[in-house]
Amino acid sequence: MIQIKNATQIQAMKKAGRITGEALLTAREHVRPGVSTKYLDDVIRSYIERAGAKPSFLGYAGFPGSACISINDEVIHGIPSAKRILEEGDIVKIDVGAFIDGFHGDSARTIPVGRVSPEAERLIAAAEESFRRAVEQFKEGNRIGDIGAAVEGCVSQAGYHVVRKYIGHGIGHDLHESPDVPNFGTPGRGPRICCGMTLAIEPMINVGTHLVRELDDGWTVVTEDGSLSAHYENTVALTPDGVINLTQVD
């Protein structure tokens, strides 16, 4: 069932969203060649805990990190490690969640490490643009399929591929709530959008194929063909005054 939030609940979600966004922004300031993904994870954990919140992902289904940190062809769910060192030209996806006062925030960015290829830059920009197109469709009377169709249309126009196996989601008391929010769909199909909905909209897009597979570590998802992948996510709420982006602080 879709959990519709009232104004008080959305107010509480602003706090979780702000801490999530700030933790992510703080980590981004530490992205540079030579830094390990474990170091970035430590930065995120300490930021969230100092803010009085809990990292939503730590221990989630046994996940060992506070953030998911995925490099290049890794799409999502990368496990932070002291052995994974960022190199010039990499793109790194940092996915963060914070839980406070009964609510979660969830946000992800793809960050270039030093100078990256024009293709990488274009891919990162396409992921962000597809998110913006999705948010335009997040309005009363539309359906969830309108969001997915907007992402899919934007991404395929850029010549890239939308991941189909992993999708966005409702969010609130639980990190993952109804409805599912696929990054593909048919306009006019799916659950009807209404005020009080809170969603994590999160395009995951690949250069070469929509196909992905999970590594033997049981977490890391990579592109099937080894091509680059980008991810862009915010937690958004639909209110009578329009969409509020709860995790955007940059």
Ligand code: MG
């Ligand atoms: Mg996320």
Ligand code: MG
């Ligand atoms: Mg999410």
